[in-house]
Amino acid sequence: MLIPCPHCGPRDLSEFSYQGDATRTRPDPASTDMKAWHDYVYNRPNPAGPHREYWQHAGGCRTHLLVTRDTLTHEVQAVAFARAALNDGAGKP
């Protein structure tokens, strides 16, 4: 599997670390809603198909990426920097 890093270009999977499901939203830190925290920490939809997830290009530019990957085919459908401001004018011309 290759992930096309917006800074580095396509790189082998071995250079990346999986950083988790990007569809979660953390409850308000002051919240004591146990179900909301339980869902945030443990429950995953585990879709068979497109999935938004974080990866870090740990063996490269070290940025965190937001990747849309098909869990059935491993096709990478979209990649962007997780820090949105970096996406303006990103990539080689």
Added chain:
Amino acid sequence: MVERISPLGEAFRPGTYGNLVDGPGVTLTEATPAAIAEASAFPGSAEALLGAIETVTGLSLPATPGAGAVGGDAAAFAIGPGRHLVAGAEGLSASLQAAVALDIGTVTDLSHGRAALRIAGPRAEWVLAKLFALDFSPAAFPLSEGRATAHHDIFAHIQRTGGEQFDIYVFRSFARAFWEEICAAAAETGYEVR
């Protein structure tokens, strides 16, 4: 000033080795400069950081991924968005720290933390292609550009510093192991250590 000794130690043995039927295909040297620093921009300050690098080193770097520049006594290249490795003469890190204002970014002196290994010669691209999953052809990796990659768990920042020459920056504590790795990879083409 603490005097640095080469991390290659007894693994650095000048001479010619390997398959020398067509002469050595590459030359391997240690090219660790006096000063190595990482300059990083805070969000929105990438251009200002490039200006500070140019003020100190005279090197003009485009704000594009992997862009680099090689000068007479300094070299610099992007290793990530808004992050650059800058190498040069004694005092470079202090000069950069003075030139990069606190609200623009940070400068970390890596002079004692990295070693630079140089591979040069007609088979340099071939030998490097054995070690890294990168395209080392001049079209994909032009002169003065840099790449951040890894050989298994050994992180490497690589800059093409000549038509057939690359400088590979690795963590100093990995330098000797990686040097022996390069030597093994170059045995097929023959190599000269000097």
